[in-house]
Amino acid sequence: MRILLVEDETELAVALRAALTRRGFVVDWVPDLDQARAAIQEAEFRAVLLDRRLPDGDGVTLLPAIRALPDPPPVILLTARALIAERVEGLDAGADDYLAKPFEIDELLARLRAVSRRRGNGAVEPLALGALRFDPAHREASVHGQPLHLPRRELALLDLLLRRAGRVVQRDAIEAALFGFDDAPLSNTLDAHVSRLRRRLTESEAGVVIHALRGVGYLVKAG
Amino acid sequence: MRATRCNSLARRLVYGLVAFQALVLIGGILTEPLRESRTPLSQWLAAEEAVRLLAPSIGREPGGRLVLRPEPVLTAYMEANPGFWFFATDGDTLLRGGVDRIDKSEGDSEEAWRALEGTTRYVSTSAGRVAILLGGQRGDFWAGLRGWLTDRLWRIALILLVAGLCTTAVIIGLVHLLLRPVRHAARAAAALTPGQQGPHLPVEKVPAEILPLVNATNAAFARLEEENERQRRFVANAAHELRTPVAILGIRLDELPESAAKHKLRQDVRRLSLLANQLLDLERLHHGGARRESLDLVALARDVVADMGPLAIEDGSSIAFSSEVPRLDILGDEQALRGALSNLIGNALSHGGKGGLAELRIRHDGVVEVADRGAGVPAEWRERVFEPFQRAGGGTGAGLGLYIVREALRAHGATIELRDGEPSGALFRIRFPA
Numbered sequence: 001m002r003i004l005l006v007e008d009e010t011e012l013a014v015a016l017r018a019a020l021t022r023r024g025f026v027v028d029w030v031p032d033l034d035q036a037r038a039a040i041q042e043a044e045f046r047a048v049l050l051d052r053r054l055p056d057g058d059g060v061t062l063l064p065a066i067r068a069l070p071d072p073p074p075v076i077l078l079t080a081r082a083l084i085a086e087r088v089e090g091l092d093a094g095a096d097d098y099l100a101k102p103f104e105i106d107e108l109l110a111r112l113r114a115v116s117r118r119r120g121n122g123a124v125e126p127l128a129l130g131a132l133r134f135d136p137a138h139r140e141a142s143v144h145g146q147p148l149h150l151p152r153r154e155l156a157l158l159d160l161l162l163r164r165a166g167r168v169v170q171r172d173a174i175e176a177a178l179f180g181f182d183d184a185p186l187s188n189t190l191d192a193h194v195s196r197l198r199r200r201l202t203e204s205e206a207g208v209v210i211h212a213l214r215g216v217g218y219l220v221k222a223g
Numbered sequence: 224m225r226a227t228r229c230n231s232l233a234r235r236l237v238y239g240l241v242a243f244q245a246l247v248l249i250g251g252i253l254t255e256p257l258r259e260s261r262t263p264l265s266q267w268l269a270a271e272e273a274v275r276l277l278a279p280s281i282g283r284e285p286g287g288r289l290v291l292r293p294e295p296v297l298t299a300y301m302e303a304n305p306g307f308w309f310f311a312t313d314g315d316t317l318l319r320g321g322v323d324r325i326d327k328s329e330g331d332s333e334e335a336w337r338a339l340e341g342t343t344r345y346v347s348t349s350a351g352r353v354a355i356l357l358g359g360q361r362g363d364f365w366a367g368l369r370g371w372l373t374d375r376l377w378r379i380a381l382i383l384l385v386a387g388l389c390t391t392a393v394i395i396g397l398v399h400l401l402l403r404p405v406r407h408a409a410r411a412a413a414a415l416t417p418g419q420q421g422p423h424l425p426v427e428k429v430p431a432e433i434l435p436l437v438n439a440t441n442a443a444f445a446r447l448e449e450e451n452e453r454q455r456r457f458v459a460n461a462a463h464e465l466r467t468p469v470a471i472l473g474i475r476l477d478e479l480p481e482s483a484a485k486h487k488l489r490q491d492v493r494r495l496s497l498l499a500n501q502l503l504d505l506e507r508l509h510h511g512g513a514r515r516e517s518l519d520l521v522a523l524a525r526d527v528v529a530d531m532g533p534l535a536i537e538d539g540s541s542i543a544f545s546s547e548v549p550r551l552d553i554l555g556d557e558q559a560l561r562g563a564l565s566n567l568i569g570n571a572l573s574h575g576g577k578g579g580l581a582e583l584r585i586r587h588d589g590v591v592e593v594a595d596r597g598a599g600v601p602a603e604w605r606e607r608v609f610e611p612f613q614r615a616g617g618g619t620g621a622g623l624g625l626y627i628v629r630e631a632l633r634a635h636g637a638t639i640e641l642r643d644g645e646p647s648g649a650l651f652r653i654r655f656p657a
Contacts, residue, residue: 009467009471011467011471012467012470012471012474015471015474015475016474018474018478019474019477019478022477022478100500101466101467101470102466102467102469102470102472102473102492102495102496102499103470103473104473104489104492104493105473105474105477166533167529167532167533168528168529168530168532168533170525170526170529211532211536213528213529213532213535213541213542213543213544214541214543214544214545215525215528215543215544215545215546216525216528216529216532216542216543216544217529217532219532219533219536221533221536
């Protein structure tokens with residue numbers, strides 16, 4: 001997976017490139033907007049890591065050029081501080097995600113995976129967690145290679161939770177995705193679906209746990 | 224005017240002016256005999272005494288005519304001073320006394336009248352103001368002096384009392400009026416907050432005499448502000464610059480093989496970046512103030528709880544959210560509030576013990592509560608936990624977390640207090656202004 005890193009801080013860029021390279025990414029590093037503009041024309045990247053404070057301007061100004069590419073790669077903005085206003089501004093300008101320095105490499109990898117999945121229209125990568133694999137394109141789940149048959153709503157629920165594995169998916173979002181206006185759920189309908197899905201995952205030894213956070217939502221993680 | 228009694232400007236002005244008035248009055252009295260240069264002092268004093276004795280005996284008849292009703296003291300005086308004579312008139316009636324004795328010796332001729340050397344006095348009596356021409360008076364010098372001074376002192380005291388009261392009233396009023404701009408400036412000074420922009424104390428209508436003080440104060444404020452700003456920039460830059468090396472440190476750490484040491488180092492890096500971010504948060508709160516954007520506190524709090532969910536589960540704890548209202552619209556700074564709430568929840572998670580439960584509740588009256596089921600905080604620690612660099616719970620941070628929470632809430636006009644939880648643990652209660 002080829003990534004463009006736009007960062008003027010040499011030491012940080014070198015360390016970041018080394019860390020990403022070790023994880024199998026191919027990283028091209030440019031220190032300013034000018035070279036970044038040239039780079040995106042020359043090569044095709046699967047993602048762009050873009051610093052905001054660059055010697056020749058705000059990283060955000062590169063976003064239109066990236067959006068104009070035939071197959072625009074997702075962009076993660078890197079900045080010294082995730083001021084909400086700055087974040088909104090960056091996301092409005094067309095960035096896919098935002099990461100505040102100092103960040104941890106695992107956090108960056110998670111974001112990279114998330115944005116590249118989100119962008120992969122058509123070729124959606126399968127989601128995997130524990131022994132569970134889920135193919136969002138075909139809505140098929142399997143455990144240890146064995147197909148796991150799930151009703152429509154539980155499939156949709158699994159899809160939602162897996163896409164944000166390790167993070168909390170709020171009840172409102174799940175209810176909105178699972179139930180239409182015509183079949184507004186009773187307050188415990190969702191809990192019933194969750195407990196059925198949970199039982200099926202345990203029975204099939206998927207190595208996946210669904211945690212409930214009272215009043216907030218659910219979270220799925222390996223365990 | 225909030226001056227102490229001894230330093231009151233009005234008081235000093237009143238004292239000064241009354242003393243001046245007293246001096247003028249006493250001076251006027253003491254020079255009284257000198258102004259009648261033709262008469263020797265003893266004569267003058269005797270005339271004064273005679274007039275004092277005479278005045279009470281002059282009255283008016285029912286018909287309006289002036290009449291002499293000699294008091295015993297006057298009769299006694301006239302007997303003791305056979306040469307004493309007087310005329311008294313209000314312009315209509317002429318009274319006379321002792322004059323007949325002169326008549327006999329000198330004859331009632333024009334020359335005889337002319338020979339009467341006397342002094343004239345104008346005196347207030349029960350019959351009104353009367354002119355008295357008198358002569359042949361005798362009297363003891365010292366008794367005369369004493370009588371004169373006693374009489375005048377009473378008058379001085381009376382005049383001074385009235386004048387002093389008037390002066391006091393006028394001066395208090397004037398000082399109050401004139402110092403109104405100064406009080407205005409004082410109120411402005413009392414309302415000053417750090418990081419305020421522009422001139423500090425108003426100079427409009429400040430009296431010219433006090434203007435230098437106000438100007439000098441403003442200049443001093445400006446210098447302090449400038450220095451403060453320099454310090455602020457320094458702290459902000461230091462915190463800002465700290466983050467790149469911390470980021471590099473974190474990434475380089477990744478190169479090390481997994482080990483217990485690496486795990487610990489990673490935690491150290493987290494603490495370092497937390498500290499750098501907290502310093503920047505504080506700087507922003509203290510000098511930028513809180514933004515005022517309309518937001519739904521219920522959604523925001525639920526979001527924060529959701530964000531903290533993975534951390535809670537990783538710790539083997541749990542986290543819960545409840546709200547008695549569907550939404551709660553407030554004006555506030557989303558980032559600051561988000562930071563404050565996640566700090567409180569993080570605090571509840573780390574003090575709630577393994578398998579503990581951190582709860583965020585929003586009550587129907589808009590009060591936000593963050594509770595844990597840990598050991599709670601002893602009463603004597605409860606105020607101190609909000610002070611900077613206090614690490615009451617033996618936490619791993621720099622002890623800035625709850626301080627930032629309080630500052631962030633204060634910027635919103637909200638208050639936070641630490642109480643006993645139900646049934647146990649610590650309970651942070653936040654009240655936003657209505």
